[in-house]
Amino acid sequence: MNYWLMKSEPDAFSYDDLVEKGRAEWDGVRNHAAQGHMRAMRKGDLSIFYHSNIGVEAVGIMEIVGEAAPDSTDETGKWIAVHVAPKEKFEKPVTLKTMKADPKLADMAMIRQSRLSVSPLTAAEFRHIVDLSKG
DNA sequence: GCCAACGTTGGC
């Protein structure tokens, strides 16, 4: 099982939007590094849902429920998307500030390369973020 | 193939 972190601007698509839909295509990713990570995702993998720009915090966990398939919003046929479902909303979001200040998270791919919209997490990083969300 | 110009992302 692998762990991931995926970003979305909440005014475009928030964790609550995902809860409401029950399942969604994670589309619109147009970056090769991010695409590579999505291709490596397998059913049952877990991902942190992160709100960029507004909130700037990790807000919950989602599960990968559908592996790489053509992105329905892409007409070129070059890009893929995965399907995700909500798993657990954090009681207390974990802010970027908190993550940046935590030495256990200093090597997080997203912190080292802030613009990467889909990034891998180690199991330890994932568990630590979940722990932080419980206060 | 190099690199400058430009566009986008995302934190602050």
Add this chain to the structure above:
DNA sequence: GCCAACGTTGGC
């Protein structure tokens, strides 16, 4: 709104 990081485009 500003700016840094980074990706893409296009001239040469």
